[in-house]
Amino acid sequence: MSDEPAENISGGQAGGGRASAFDPGDGTSRVETFVDRLGERYWQKTYGGQDAFECLVRTVLSQNTSDKASQPAHDDLLDRYATDTGDLARALAAAEQDELADTISSAGLYNQKSETLIRLANRVVDEYGGASAFDEFVKSESPKRVRDTLLDMKGVGPKTADCVLLFAGGRDGVFPVDTHVHRIARRMGFAPPDADHEDVRQVMEAEVPESKCGFGHTAMIQFGREFCTARKPACLEGPEACPMSDICDQVGVFVHDGDVVDPSET
Template sequence: MKDEPAENISGGPDGGGVEAEFDPSEADTRAEAVVDELGELYWRKAYGGQDAFECLVRTILSQNTSDVASQPAHDSLMNRYSGGDLAKTLADAEQSELVETIQSAGLYNQKSEMMIDAAAEIVDEFGGEAAFDAYVREEDPQTVRDRLLEIRGVGPKTADCVLLFSGGRGGVFPVDTHVHRISRRMGLAPPDADHEEVREYLERDVPAEKCGFGHTAMIQFGREYCKAQKPACLDGPEACPLYDYCERVGIDEIEESVVDPAEAVADD
């Protein structure tokens, strides 16, 4: 089993949580079986413990970019602005200075504005990051999710990451581009399912305690094996450790062609 990579902005050593052991019981669903296999291939970890506002900032930085680009931006931001109440500090930050700090993350004008606005909203409603952190950890998860989604720039994946990595809420399976692609390609969700529908299927079929590492391990699987344009299965069944669990929707192994699962269904 591999160690979770530090560059995984959603997890890694700085992501909070602890290594966990789960009973290798017989899976009740194919989605659970896939997650169990991912746990054997990568890691099994119970998440939680990350500061809620910093987690929100990290996830905003990671939007539409890679960890390679967003991690340095996060490090630069923390070097410049940490040391006090981060939410209060960012609420009063000069946008031009913040833009300069997070340039490596891309879309820096948009992200800097989103972070300053989010910080101001959190300070105005909660008084600062400590009270916001308590709210995320202690309030009803659906209430927290709904409130997070009211913040400009916070979508379902960002809200779910805050719930998972800060609140440590079981049963939360954030859906990014990797999870969305893999779940539909493998047949764990309908080929034309949107991100929210994929989340509903995964959270229904994967036990609550396995959703967290299922999310991060599936992202790593997407980076290493189930890539968008050239999945490992095109090199033969032996090239993919999850080949026997996958329906390969949108993949033609003979023609060595790949389309989005939704396109494959539309063409039938």
């Protein structure tokens, strides 16, 4: 089993959570079988423990870019702002946008993201008084109330809300859906070819036991990077090249001619 990389939305070993072991399913659910295999290959963890506002910041920075690009922006932001007041939300609420944009430039879309972060910081300060009270809200209130509140914040979508619930709140049964999860679930035939991100989330959360959703999400992303890539999935090299070939429908992958399309185009 490999170590979770730091260039990851969870923050890797330093991002909270702990290694855990989970019993495999009985084989009746193809989706759970897939997640069990991911756990054997990569890692099995329970998540939680991140500061909720910092987790929100990290997830916003990761939007529309890779973790390798967003991680330096996250680190630079903390270096510049986390020590000013002891409260990251208050520090960002008072930040100059051009200065913040320059600090997070490696994450891309830095003007838009700096506006979003300052707006979110002001809302957290106005409604909760700062990062600590917001963290308590995320970790103690019902998942539905937390999710609804986060989705009401401009710039926060379902994936961002679910990442905060998972990595900060430590909530079981939350399976965030990013581009990798969306692609793989439809390509493997777990979800319909035209399923949107919310459709995929509902499928994964229904089929995967609550305790396995967290590592299922992060390990599925790793699988998407190493094997089930968007344009050149490993199965193009033959069934032996992919450890999941026996449970995959290969929707949108035409092995004989080497063509790969989005499942919705089939």
